[in-house]
Amino acid sequence: MTCFPNPISKLLGAGLTVAVCTGAFFLVARSLGPIPVYMNQITTNKYGTFDVTGTSSVTTTPDKASFSVGVSFNESTAKSAQEKADKAIASITKEYLDMGIEKKDIKTINYSLYPNYDYSNGSRATNGYSVNATLQVSVTDFALLNTAIDKATAIGANQINAVQFSLSDTKRKEVEKEARELAVADAKDRAESLAGTAGIRLGKVMNIIETNLSFPRPMYEMAKVMTASEDSSVQTQVEPGTTTVNMSIMLSYETK
Known part of the structure; x- marks a missing residue:
């Protein structure tokens, strides 16, 4: 050549x-060395995926209640106001312990002592002292709930705030587990039904995502409590009602 x-x-x-x-x-x-060569790379999966979402709702009864009970006094001196509040709080606490409420479920969440001022003469003058003391009480035995509220007002509590119903940690986990199992079962049923209708063959589950877990906010009961505190002859009746937990689960299936 x-x-x-x-x-x-x-x-x-x-x-x-x-x-x-x-x-x-x-x-x-x-x-110049080797001449570079450029090319586009395209990656494809052997299998596609089929995604479906299942939902569930579980209705249950709250097993925990908490409420706050307090006292408020106005006295001529700071010492007398404090002594009166301390005596009332001590009496309420003792009554609750005697009822069977555990000490760990009774805690002070507010204690404030402050002077009151009178500005009527164009200047500031001290006009006594006010004290506010508040206990937060939690119970899981609802038989104690109404009695605890009534006893507090009988002893001298003049502040009863809204009763809050919720789920204890143990029950919350139980309800969450039940809701998750129901949502997964619903997702599987939907997948089989839809895939069968569309003529798609499903393989194994490749991925699972918990897309939504909705626990309701704590429920409050106030009107009945306030009525009972205003009229000692009326027995407090507070009921927990029900609460609903919602769950959504997405399953990703391999398709053949």
């Missing part, structure tokens, strides 16, 4: 020599 120098080499410079050979055409890179 015979090759002849080509004058194009002079135009391309010393870095590239072009030779024309009989039956072939060669480009020889002397000093």
Whole structure:
């Protein structure tokens, strides 16, 4: 095979020599190194996925209640106001302990003592002292709830705030587990029904996502409590009612 120098080499410079050979055409890179080659890469999955969402709702009765009970007094001196409040709080606490409420479920959440001022004469003058003391009480035995509220007002409590119903940690986990199992079962039923209708063959579950877990906010009962505190002859009746927990689960199936 015979090759002849080509004058194009002079135009391309010393870095590239072009030779024309009989039956072939060669480009020889002397000093530029390898010539890069660019290409697009496309990745495909062997299997597609089929996603479906299942939902569930579980209705249950709250097993925990908490309420706050307090006292508020206005006295001529700070000492007398404090002594009166301390005595009332001590009496309420003792009554609750005697009822069977555990000490860990009774805690002070507020204690404030401050002077009152009179500005009627154009200047500020101290006009006695006020004290506010509040206990937060939690119970899981609802038979104690109404009695605890009534006993507090009988002893001297003059502040009863809303009763809050909620789920204890143990029951919350139980309800969450039940809701999750129901949502997964619903998702499986939906997947089988939809795939069968569409003629899709499902494989194994590739992924599971808990897309929504909705616990309701604590429920409050106030009107009945306030009525009982205003009229000691009326027995407090507070009922927990029910609460609903919602769950959504998404399953991703392999398709064949």
